[in-house]
Amino acid sequence: MTVIDAPGTDRYPTRVADRPSLVERTDPTVWGGHHTPGPLSPDDLSAHDRDGFVTVPELLTPAEVAAYSAELDRLATDPQVRADDRTIVEKTSREVRSIFEVHKISDAVAALVADERVAGRARQILGSDVYVHQTRINYKPGFGGGGFYWHSDFETWHAEDGMPTPRAVSISIALTENYPHNGCLMIMPGSHRTFVACVGETPADHYKESLREQEIGTPDQESLTALADRHGIAMLTGPAGSATLFDSNCMHGSGSNITPYPRSNIFAVFNSVENTLQEPFAAPAPRPTYIAAREFTPIPD
Template sequence: MTTAVESTVRDHYPTREGDQTTVSDRQDPVVHDWNADGPLDIQALKRYEATGYLTIDQLISDEELHLFRQELRRLARDPAAKSDEATIVEAKSDEVRSIFDIHRSNKIFQKIANDPRVVKRAEQLLGSKVYIHQSRINYKPGFVGKDFWWHSDFETWHAEDGMPTPRAVSVSISLTDNYSFNGPLMIMPGSHKKYIGCAGGTPEDNYKKSLVMQGAGTPDQYTLTDFADQFGVDVLEGPAGGAVMFDSNCMHASNGNVTPYSRSNVFIVYNSVENTPVEPFAAAAPRPEFAGSTDFTPAG
């Protein structure tokens, strides 16, 4: 186990410093390894560089999908899992919203988090070995699954975990079909090349509220409208067993689910081992280990 070091890194992405939202250009590359001999060909790399995301029609087998779904249901009914600090429940329905740290707490999901099908793609995009900064299962059950408001993950990981640059990629593996109407991922393509510094500070223990309903670190509506007008919004439909890989600085969100059809996924964040967190840039203390890992052992 390693621990975060004292921050001596210059902050190129200031946020939560005042009462005004700021927008600036990204200071770092999007793709760090353009080697077409990797699992992603040059066309895929160009799409990722331009839009900030890639879709994979089928990442896991039908057998794996069945196994993952069984484990998804088991964990949702497990009283020990539900009472754990790493489990987040919906504010009103008390249904499970997310279970964090599943790459360490669960052998089934640990295996896919370290699988070459995922890890090698992340290594190519980030140009280095990678470690798992965060992992979780997201449940969005039918009728009661709530929304995730527009945000950049990197802004939170930078402000509250001390991640220096957006050299990280998230992988969302679909365990249910993603329709346009059951709260799928929405991304503003190209937004990853701009950085939004949010207004306001970071409340103490902000994670206890933000993991249920975001507050600090969310852009204002004026800026979001400007981004939507500039970049548009892509709604990422797709079958169970597929996946989306997206840049940590993409502006993204998902609607609540008022349909009978649940929308659940395995969410794994890979960060470059050359981009390990320091002290938080806009918080008094780092979030708990389950939300931002300080174990930088390479995945795979």
């Protein structure tokens, strides 16, 4: 049974107390059941329910990987794109770190996000029509691509965007080989079942700093140690063209890339149309819509 919250109801309070806490999740992970028709098998859906993530070894063909890689290179070197507020650069190297709302900039990425291989899997997991909450390209160049500290996306989307429940799923599509040593995605399997309430009041316009390096909204070391001891840490490696779908509340992160081997991916977040954004639960104002969409039109089947 799905819990329908009244506007403003907060079952996942965060950034409001002086001590962190662990809140056990009451919401499902696979909202439509393990036998919902679609690209994912019942075993895939069971794995996602258990671990909070599921991998797809060959989502894209080699030809598609080459085409999307060329598109990423084009976007990263386009002066207009670089000057856009949607583009985030590294604090030190000034190389492009992320480009947000990339499906509004690139027709090729827009088509991929709406593809049944991608959106269809999100519908299966979330048990409803879905809309795009966020898209971005993450670049992690060799010899200097910065890491992403441990965090739950849902904690930020709840606190700063007003997402009521963790009924959202992300997909990270690799366009380069993901090795253990070039900053691959790390997830604590099963951590999606525990919400870590963080400390620290959200400053105005926090996103301007947090997209480069997040501090507010990151878990404390004691909570991270407890989750790691309980669940362990999975390093998600794989070839270009592979993908990982993961629950919005998974505790995840990635290290810096000091190797010669770049790591880049297309990242899309799908939210249920039954989980649309409210006012932020722990921030003075919503973030810009290129980071958290407030247009809830479903992606067509």
